[in-house]
Amino acid sequence: MRSNGRTSTRFWRWRRSPLRRRSDVVEAWIVLAVWVLAVVGGAAVTLAAGLAVVHIQERHRAERHAVQAVLTEAVPEAIPTADGVKAQVRAPVRWRDRYGVLRTATVSVEASGRAGSKVVFWTDRWGTATTPPVAGAEVAAQAVAAGALALGAWGGLVVAAGCAARGRLDRIRMDQWAKEWGEVGPGWRRRIT
Numbered sequence: 001m002r003s004n005g006r007t008s009t010r011f012w013r014w015r016r017s018p019l020r021r022r023s024d025v026v027e028a029w030i031v032l033a034v035w036v037l038a039v040v041g042g043a044a045v046t047l048a049a050g051l052a053v054v055h056i057q058e059r060h061r062a063e064r065h066a067v068q069a070v071l072t073e074a075v076p077e078a079i080p081t082a083d084g085v086k087a088q089v090r091a092p093v094r095w096r097d098r099y100g101v102l103r104t105a106t107v108s109v110e111a112s113g114r115a116g117s118k119v120v121f122w123t124d125r126w127g128t129a130t131t132p133p134v135a136g137a138e139v140a141a142q143a144v145a146a147g148a149l150a151l152g153a154w155g156g157l158v159v160a161a162g163c164a165a166r167g168r169l170d171r172i173r174m175d176q177w178a179k180e181w182g183e184v185g186p187g188w189r190r191r192i193t
Contacts, residue, residue, distance in 0.1 A: 075110075
């Protein structure tokens with residue numbers, strides 16, 4: 001690989017050379033492993049995190065269902081707040097669960113309603129009032145966010161492990177160099193003085 005009379009230094013750790021040390025080959029394998037783990041492992045971790053979020057949201061969707069209840073007290077009108085108008089208020093309601101048991105709870109409902117009017121809210125499989133399940137685009141956004149966070153964490157972990165391995169390799173090289181210099185150095189000092 002010659003260009004303009006110069007030898008390319010690309011991939012020098014992979015080519016045979018009398019100057020190449022065993023630690024250079026080990027370092028080349030470390031760098032390759034870091035790249036492979038970052039790319040392949042990153043894709044797998046990102047996909048797994050995104051699918052986990054989708055699975056959790058599907059499970060929530062299956063466990064939660066809408067319930068029609070009756071307000072037991074009148075609900076006040078929309079409440080003005082510093083940042084706008086609060087359209088949702090907490091109010092006591094009663095309903096019969098799927099077993100016919102009369103239940104009561106305080107749930108978040110639309111503002112302004114009279115006692116006895118019907119409202120819809122969500123319960124989990126135990127009949128406890130809960131938030132509605134997350135739908136379509138929001139699930140996708142959560143899956144993408146979880147995948148991005150997992151990818152960042154995985155990338156940081158792989159790069160940190162690669163840097164630690166290369167740092168250890170550098171310490172071994174420095175120890176070898178110090179040992180060799182300890183053997184050769186005294187002979188050089190005698191020549192100079």
